[in-house]
Amino acid sequence: MLSFRFGHFVALLTLSAFCRNCAVSAAELDFNRDIRPILSENCFYCHGQDGNQRKADLRLDIRADALEYGALEPGDVESSLLIERIESSDADLLMPPIDSNRKLSDEQKQALKQWVAEGAKYQEHWAFTPPERSALPQVSDKQWPRNAIDYFVLHKLETEDWAPSPEAERHALIKRLYIDLIGLPPSPEAVAAFIEDASPDAYERLVDQLLESEHYGERMALPWLDAARYADSNGFQQDGDTWQWMWRDWVVRALNQDLPFDQFTIWQLAGDLLPTPSIEQQVASGFNRNHLLNGEGGAIAEEQRFNVLFDRIDTTATTFLGLTMACAQCHDHKYDPITQQDYYSLLDAFNRVPETGTPQRYSSRIRLGNPVIEVPTEENKAKIAEFNQRISEAEETAKPLVDAAYLGWKSGIEADGQPADAADLPPAAQEILKKPAGERSEAEQEELEKLLKKHFDEKVRESLVSSIAAFAVPDQLRSQLASYTADNIPRPMVMSDDKPRQSHLLERGEYLNPGLPVTFDTPKFLPPLAPEAPRNRLGFAQWLVSPEQPLTARVQVNRMWQHFFGNGLVKTSEDFGVQSEYPLHKDLLDWLAVEFRDSGWSMKRLNRLIVTSATYRQSSKMTERHREHDIENRLLARASRFRMPSLLLRDWALAAAGILNQKVAGPPVYPYQPDAVWEALAITKERDFTYPASSGANLYRRSLYTFWRRTVIPANMFDASNRQACRVRLAITSTPLHALTTLNDPTWIEAARLLAERVTESGTQPSEYLGSAFRRVLCRTPSAWELELLQQALSKQLAIYEADPTAAQELLSIGSTECRSTAPSEELAAFTAVCLGIFNLDEALTRE
Known part of the structure; x- marks a missing residue:
């Protein structure tokens, strides 16, 4: 017989399979955990807050309405219409209706009956109530916890009769930390030093070292780029380039500096509205x-401007509130208590940007939507100074010639004001010229000189350029300077409130169908804006990080947890609304949210708390019980094991090969891509869509800096977001198709060759070479069995290439870096093939 506890958890629908063997419990049902998911999934669409969709004028999301209607009779199961309808044998009366494609399970029906019997109690949705820091729970094992996180995790494990996994081996721990905190492999020397360091604080010192690395911000910026739908081009067919990489670099700097998250939020949403905003604060506002x-x-244009506005609301709400507000654009939200009025009142704060909805052409490749801010780099400043110096020198050289030409032209002006070469003189000049020179007043003579000089500079001088070459030099240099500044000085797009507009609720979300006027306000179901707060984006941003606001801190710590464990404590990291997953570790989530907020919003501090916990330090090895009952690791009885994202896999290969260019920040680069990768965009001759492949060290920059064209994302970033919309949930994928990239892309093949060259310098025997390559990629020494397999693979590959030397030469010719090895090509090709195999081992592709 199924236990009652099992019935409770089945109602949640989204919890992991471990719940199917939970211990029997007679605890009272919890509305948020056990009942709301059933009603939300099966009932609220027709009996929720959306009046346009509501059937029979019945609301089940509000207890008073359900009671008044007779749907619920607390304590009386038989008299409750809700129970009658879900148990009906009449297809016309059965709820949910057959044509809704929804069907309640027997366990869900039983849960609803028990809920009614227990009084049909409602609760406010858990995410819309302020988080509270509960006391640390009691645990039996007093030795295992290392910090507060572990008390919550261990208490849940002990309650469910589970035990935590042993601590991971030292080589696995250092590899895990390097992946999670900087996204680059440790050197074999760093691994050896950590393994040999027996001091009690060795692990914590390693964590602190990585948190202070300049590469920490690069690693932690990746999810923010996906959330902000960052790209280096506009999208659509013309797909003009932008300078938004200035915002990307700001994110990296802010994370490295541990800018408190409340300021990180305010700068991104309203940096331009701060008193005397700095360049950085204005650039930060490029988030939107x-x-x-x-x-x-x-x-x-106006339709596109509203499309941008709608996207801006969706991105901001998803990123900072963990809410999906898009459906409230057309009608009241069908599940969450978000009305259309709420949606457009919030939109009003973003409806003041002086934008047209379409981009303006700045150069042959740059298309920007105003407003922008000019942010010359040091290189730009030096180049501009060089141009100005050359212009000044050229003008000095040309000045005598210009003066002589002017005097010669002026002398040709006749007294009647009709000179042969200047018949289009301004009327005012002609009137003065009609007077003999001796009869003109001093003021008239000065005015004439000014008019003639102006006319000469604007109308005459250009026609003399072809005949006097020195004339042309300053103008040519000015033209070159104008072209340089148009194409090279970064002008990131930023926010501004310079164009206030009257916002309206749009009927059915149509921009041509404005309804009632609205003014800025925050959603009514959440705590109100402080009376003294500015009624604009700045006020909204400050409200987001105010102590009363229940969502922001929860949403952010959940995404941090997701970064380190693959899933958030709430798996639906993009949705904390009533259809979200109820968090199994809700007390831990709330404790972390309060800790994050009350400890100064330090992101590094919270990251450190997570990675120094015993929970994080567990082994990721799975037992049969893990596999059968908690495959997604929701109980946290082990560390999570998941595929590394493609951007990190590329960086890992380049770093292991010793060729990664570790320069931080700067314009995007163009590493290896398939031939004619952008060719489909070139439907007109307006601009050249030839892929401008980088060369030299720029080929080996971190993946973070790869040029991101929205219409054709980098082909070797196989699991990446296209950055066309906000994405905050990790897209962890594992498909054999990925091997087409990691086995055939020039990046990996060249990295394998360079790794082979690198390790052949580190020993005298093949076993030493293979062991060194293995350590650089996997951060551990191969076992005797593994080394034997590698040697067998090397022997097979050597036989293949000795039989086909041309194939060896072809393999070694891939990539731009010249071969440095003096080894025979067949031997180097064989080592290259084995190194490529090491890059493609499951352990090399996986964060364990």
């Missing part, structure tokens, strides 16, 4: 300018 821009000929 990373959107698509449609510059196609048929695009209607």
